[in-house]
Amino acid sequence: MRAQFVLSEIGVGLRRNLTMTFAVIVSVALSLALAGGSWLGREQVSHMKGYWYDKVEVSIFLCNKTDGTDTANCSKGAVTPQQMAQIHSDLVKLPIVEKVYEETPQQAYVRYQQQFKGQAGIDLLTPDQMQYSYRVKLKDPNQYQVITSAFEGRPGVQSVQDQRQLLENLFGLLNGMTYVALAVLAFMLTVAMLLIVNTVRVSAFSRRRETGIMRLVGASSFYIQMPFIMEAALAGLIGGGLACGMLLAGRYFLIEGGLALQDKIKLIQFLGWGDVVKVLPLVLAVGVLMPALAAFFTLRKYLKV
Amino acid sequence: MIRFDNVSKTYPKQNRPALRDVSLEIEKGEFVFLVGSSGSGKSTFLRLMLREERTDTGAVHVLGKDLGRLSNWKVPQMRRQVGTVFQDFRLLPNKTVAQNVAFALEVIGKPRGTIRKTVPEVLDLVGLAGKEDRMPGELSGGEQQRVAIARAFVNRPLLLIADEPTGNLDPQTSVGIMKLLDRINRTGTTVVMATHDQQIVDQMRKRVIELEQGRLVRDQSRGVYGYQH
Numbered sequence: 001m002r003a004q005f006v007l008s009e010i011g012v013g014l015r016r017n018l019t020m021t022f023a024v025i026v027s028v029a030l031s032l033a034l035a036g037g038s039w040l041g042r043e044q045v046s047h048m049k050g051y052w053y054d055k056v057e058v059s060i061f062l063c064n065k066t067d068g069t070d071t072a073n074c075s076k077g078a079v080t081p082q083q084m085a086q087i088h089s090d091l092v093k094l095p096i097v098e099k100v101y102e103e104t105p106q107q108a109y110v111r112y113q114q115q116f117k118g119q120a121g122i123d124l125l126t127p128d129q130m131q132y133s134y135r136v137k138l139k140d141p142n143q144y145q146v147i148t149s150a151f152e153g154r155p156g157v158q159s160v161q162d163q164r165q166l167l168e169n170l171f172g173l174l175n176g177m178t179y180v181a182l183a184v185l186a187f188m189l190t191v192a193m194l195l196i197v198n199t200v201r202v203s204a205f206s207r208r209r210e211t212g213i214m215r216l217v218g219a220s221s222f223y224i225q226m227p228f229i230m231e232a233a234l235a236g237l238i239g240g241g242l243a244c245g246m247l248l249a250g251r252y253f254l255i256e257g258g259l260a261l262q263d264k265i266k267l268i269q270f271l272g273w274g275d276v277v278k279v280l281p282l283v284l285a286v287g288v289l290m291p292a293l294a295a296f297f298t299l300r301k302y303l304k305v
Numbered sequence: 306m307i308r309f310d311n312v313s314k315t316y317p318k319q320n321r322p323a324l325r326d327v328s329l330e331i332e333k334g335e336f337v338f339l340v341g342s343s344g345s346g347k348s349t350f351l352r353l354m355l356r357e358e359r360t361d362t363g364a365v366h367v368l369g370k371d372l373g374r375l376s377n378w379k380v381p382q383m384r385r386q387v388g389t390v391f392q393d394f395r396l397l398p399n400k401t402v403a404q405n406v407a408f409a410l411e412v413i414g415k416p417r418g419t420i421r422k423t424v425p426e427v428l429d430l431v432g433l434a435g436k437e438d439r440m441p442g443e444l445s446g447g448e449q450q451r452v453a454i455a456r457a458f459v460n461r462p463l464l465l466i467a468d469e470p471t472g473n474l475d476p477q478t479s480v481g482i483m484k485l486l487d488r489i490n491r492t493g494t495t496v497v498m499a500t501h502d503q504q505i506v507d508q509m510r511k512r513v514i515e516l517e518q519g520r521l522v523r524d525q526s527r528g529v530y531g532y533q534h
Contacts, residue, residue: 005411005412209395209397210397210408212395213395213408213412213456214412215381215384216355216384216395217384217385217408217409217412217413217456217457217460218381218382218383218384218385218386218413218460219381219412219413220378220381220413221377221378221381223412223413223414224412
């Protein structure tokens, strides 16, 4: 394989088709940025959901000894073992309850540490500041009200939270955005593929003289197709690189600078740079492989042996 | 060298076959003219030898290989041993004479040293020494055909296929090209040439194969263009 020969062929091909190549780069960049963006959106949602979200509907938080001072429900101090046993047996007796998990302060502490790993101030928290809780799975998630009315205000109960209800709207919005992004992505991907196929066709057509001679003198189909495939792959690589840039810029603009959601919404732990960087190799790989494969299959039709 | 066994070929959407039941054999080192009117099957005959087409029935053997059984990825290897020349030269207009010839070696991955050595040799052989750096557009038709022949011959093929190589040339230039092909033939390369040029065929007195409506109607050693009674 003569690398210099192949490289000069690629250069000629790209220059001849400059406008088409540009179109390929832009559409690959946009579709990959959307793909990466919706991937990261999903990551963000699952990040926020935490451990219990997909398992339970309602959480009953019990008082611990430090709650007494600042929570009215807990003015009588920490929950007693008898109260806990009573709450548990009552929960299990309710027909709408499917399953009850008990979480000890120690377990809660470990999960908290995992979920907010790397965030400032996490070290200030100690296991004894955490509390006992019952995580309740319902047979019918809509009947969470029953639990709330039955247990809220009971001795030893700090609060009853329907976490799902709390976050559902936000997740609904995020999921909706992800679906819109996926729809646009599918559309963009189709456009990108058609553009690549067309570019390769034009490229093959404008060089049919060369490829015709190559066939006659016995160049292998690999040798004949290589410049075209590399051309598409190179355009894809540039597009993928741009998509990576867009993702990084997107995170910066949404979370740190620009909209600065990080400063406005303290409750949510946003994706870090590491999470974004993790998807970049994937974006680049798809950026290279997708056009290369599209070119390969197009050429099979246009450059027969 | 080349053997056709009861070869028939019909192109899709055409009811008349391009070749019907053609059988013949061409030995190593022969010079063969392939004659016949347009549409008689000459081109199909040549394309079958290059495996640009496959037979419907019958078998084509070239250089000891059954082309019908040759897998696609082996076809390039076979073509490296076959040179081809066309009526329209098929040169690359944006490459010089030397680059055009070198191209044939580059694309089959020959090392640069070999290319530097063999290209001037073959250009010398076809009588183009000193014109290495000309562009094809600056050359006469005869010279362009010499470049094409140089390109076909640079890899020292065992078989040279020429499809009306003098079709675009005046009689005097044609004679020069034929002398060149004859010289190549004398190096041991088998030459199969399709032509309409009566004068050339009559002068050269080589084996003549005539096709008519896809049928082999004449196979004559030291033949002439027209029928001999």
